[in-house]
Amino acid sequence: xxxxxxxxxxxxxxxxxxxxxxxxxxxxxxxxxxxxxxxxxxxxxxxxxxxxxxxxxxxxxxxxxxxxxxxxxxxxxxxxxxxxxxxxxxxxxxxxxxxxxxxxxxxxxxxxxxxxxxxxxxxxxxxxxxxxxxxxxxxxxxxxxxxxxxxxxxxxxxxxxxxxxxxxxxxxxxxxxxxxxxxxxxxxxxxxxxxxxxxxxxxxxxxxxxxxxxxxxxxxxxxxxxxxxxxxxxxxxxxxxxxxxxxxxxxxxxxxxxxxxxxxxxxxxxxxxxxxxxxxxxxxxxxxxxxxxxxxxxxxxxxxxxxxxxxxxxxxxxxxxx
Amino acid sequence: xxxxxxxxxxxxxxxxxxxxxxxxxxxxxxxxxxxxxxxxxxxxxxxxxxxxxxxxxxxxxxxxxxxxxxxxxxxxxxxxxxxxxxxxxxxxxxxxxxxxxxxxxxxxxxxxxxxxxxxxxxxxxxxxxxxxxxxxxxxxxxxxxxxxxxxxxxxxxxxxxxxxxxxxxxxxxxxxxxxxxxxxxxxxxxxxxxxxxxxxxxxxxxxxxxxxxxxxxxxxxxxxxxxxxxxxxxxxxxxxxxxxxxxxxxxxxxxxxxxxxxxxxxxxxxxxxxxxxxxxxxxxxxxxxxxxxxxxxxxxxxxxxxxxxxxxxxxxxxxxxxxxxxxxxxxx
Numbered sequence: 297x298x299x300x301x302x303x304x305x306x307x308x309x310x311x312x313x314x315x316x317x318x319x320x321x322x323x324x325x326x327x328x329x330x331x332x333x334x335x336x337x338x339x340x341x342x343x344x345x346x347x348x349x350x351x352x353x354x355x356x357x358x359x360x361x362x363x364x365x366x367x368x369x370x371x372x373x374x375x376x377x378x379x380x381x382x383x384x385x386x387x388x389x390x391x392x393x394x395x396x397x398x399x400x401x402x403x404x405x406x407x408x409x410x411x412x413x414x415x416x417x418x419x420x421x422x423x424x425x426x427x428x429x430x431x432x433x434x435x436x437x438x439x440x441x442x443x444x445x446x447x448x449x450x451x452x453x454x455x456x457x458x459x460x461x462x463x464x465x466x467x468x469x470x471x472x473x474x475x476x477x478x479x480x481x482x483x484x485x486x487x488x489x490x491x492x493x494x495x496x497x498x499x500x501x502x503x504x505x506x507x508x509x510x511x512x513x514x515x516x517x518x519x520x521x522x523x524x525x526x527x528x529x530x531x532x533x534x535x536x537x538x539x540x541x542x543x544x545x546x547x548x549x550x551x552x553x554x555x556x557x558x559x560x561x562x563x564x565x566x567x568x569x570x571x572x573x574x575x576x577x578x579x580x581x582x583x584x585x586x587x588x589x590x591x592x593x594x595x596x597x598x599x600x601x602x603x604x605x606x607x608x609x610x611x612x613x614x615x616x617x618x
Numbered sequence: 619x620x621x622x623x624x625x626x627x628x629x630x631x632x633x634x635x636x637x638x639x640x641x642x643x644x645x646x647x648x649x650x651x652x653x654x655x656x657x658x659x660x661x662x663x664x665x666x667x668x669x670x671x672x673x674x675x676x677x678x679x680x681x682x683x684x685x686x687x688x689x690x691x692x693x694x695x696x697x698x699x700x701x702x703x704x705x706x707x708x709x710x711x712x713x714x715x716x717x718x719x720x721x722x723x724x725x726x727x728x729x730x731x732x733x734x735x736x737x738x739x740x741x742x743x744x745x746x747x748x749x750x751x752x753x754x755x756x757x758x759x760x761x762x763x764x765x766x767x768x769x770x771x772x773x774x775x776x777x778x779x780x781x782x783x784x785x786x787x788x789x790x791x792x793x794x795x796x797x798x799x800x801x802x803x804x805x806x807x808x809x810x811x812x813x814x815x816x817x818x819x820x821x822x823x824x825x826x827x828x829x830x831x832x833x834x835x836x837x838x839x840x841x842x843x844x845x846x847x848x849x850x851x852x853x854x855x856x857x858x859x860x861x862x863x864x865x866x867x868x869x870x871x872x873x874x875x876x877x878x879x880x881x882x883x884x885x886x887x888x889x890x891x892x893x894x895x896x897x898x899x900x901x902x903x904x905x906x907x908x909x910x911x912x913x914x915x916x917x918x919x920x921x922x923x924x925x926x927x928x929x930x931x932x933x934x935x936x937x938x939x940x941x942x943x944x945x946x947x948x949x950x
């Protein structure tokens with residue numbers, strides 16, 4: 297019989313001999329001591345993260361406790377909280393408040409836009425439609441960030457396609473009314489906070505859609521049925537079942553949108569007003585102004601805000617469903 | 619009297635698949651009704667039609683006399699115990715049970731009180747603060763039951779609720795479900811592929827195959843007097859006898875069925891009977907199941923434990939009381 301030829305049952309030993317050599321010895325060693333393998337696998341990334349990444353971050357943060365000599369422009373390497381005091385000057389507080397407000401609004405808008413898309417992808421899209429969904433979400437990420445922003449500058453400009461489209465639809469008055477509003481308005485969308493907001497939402501949207509979709513994907517379909525069966529209308533099912541179970545995904549997504557908005561300096565530079573965001577402040581303080589300590593103090597702000605944000609999210613039970 | 623659930627030529631087709639095909643069905647109020655069939659026979663789709671998760675492609679469905687087509691699940695006073703329980707993982711056991719009352723807008727104190735009562739009803743008092751993930755399979759199943767019962771539904775639907783439990787637990791739950799149903803007087807509709815479960819628990823059983831109901835009747839009817847070969851074969855694995863064989867004993871050229879426990883197995887040369895060869899024996903504890911071959915006709919016999927058994931391969935004589943030979947109406 298061919299089976300017997302392939303596996304000579306009677307003569308085969310109960311314990312097979314080791315394959316020998318370095319590979320065989322290593323395989324046996326890793327099998328006996330799985331922690332050695334784990335250590336070997338983790339060591340390079342931990343060293344990279346610990347020394348190069350976190351280490352340089354701490355080196356930067358240490359700078360924030362130095363101060364700058366206003367006459368000579370030299371850094372005075374003595375511990376002081378003076379630089380942090382400078383953060384609370386009206387002009388700097390203004391920058392922080394503006395950035396945090398923008399980040400919060402961008403995050404809320406991203407949730408509102410991302411949820412239906414993620415819901416469709418998680419619940420209904422199958423096969424080819426699902427592939428198309430991923431392609432649609434990822435495709436913008438493959439093209440250059442700068443190209444996309446300049447493209448938006450053209451779209452939002454006074455001579456741009458959006459103005460043209462609204463004129464064709466006889467809706468130009470809506471745009472003009474919006475642009476005449478204080479704070480959010482301006483000469484055109486491309487030089488207003490509204491424009492900054494639109495581009496922020498556009499650029500960060502994939503980072504919200506993907507985690508929300510992953511969270512919704514893990515909600516078993518029969519929970520929605522069970523909720524409906526127990527008398528909950530679709531709205532109640534959304535509030536009591538879908539939303540709480542998607543919340544970890546929303547929080548994960550909002551960490552991206554919120555922190556990326558807090559730190560970005562290119563979008564407000566190209567699309568928006570001349571008023572600064574935190575990223576731009578860091579950029580100008582460490583560059584033209586040469587005030588490294590204040591730049592470092594500014595970078596601490598998003599870190600502290602994100603710390604409070606995560607702490608608050610945890611307290612509100614955002615991670616309970618994990 | 620109005621039926622609790624009534625199907626009139628109700629169908630549910632998915633494309634070319636006729637999951638439920640022109641089913642007529644009447645379930646009486648307060649009845650413990652079982653839908654029995656192999657997987658893919660349409661029994662679960664029938665349950666989902668009652669719950670409102672599916673809408674009939676044609677025909678009509680009424681619940682206590684009220685037409686239910688187009689009525690969403692949340693407007694039906696019908697609750698379901700799901701096969702895998704579908705408990706909300708982010709809510710405590712108490713909030714799971716109180717969910718139906720919460721969405722109806724009943725205050726926290728009142729709904730928690732009702733939920734606690736429902737938990738004691740299913741013998742899980744004091745479990746309210748736990749999360750579903752901290753419970754065993756049997757406990758989750760009780761929570762799912764409490765969560766449905768707390769709403770005092772007109773009809774309770776159970777989709778293979780005991781399927782995931784081990785044997786001992788399943789037997790306990792069968793008895794408990796039955797006494798619970800008697801005590802509450804709620805109509806229970808129960809889907810299962812386990813004929814033993816259907817026969818032991820239900821007042822009436824509908825046997826499904828290929829989207830159609832093969833037979834509806836009391837467990838005794840279904841077991842003793844199967845109408846078709848499918849029912850005879852599926853419920854308790856009766857011996858299905860071809861017309862030529864049946865004619866010799868009844869004089870009628872019809873398909874027949876004979877329960878394995880009605881066959882007596884004797885030694886050769888005991889006079890009249892069917893001569894057969896013993897193919898194999900299968901020890902089942904209280905009984906032993908014998909596989910026999912009577913001139914190409916495969917038969918099963920069940921004999922009590924302790925019976926002196928012939929050896930495999932030996933020729934034996936089979937006898938049976940003719941009144942146990944049941945003639946079937948329909949050929950299929």
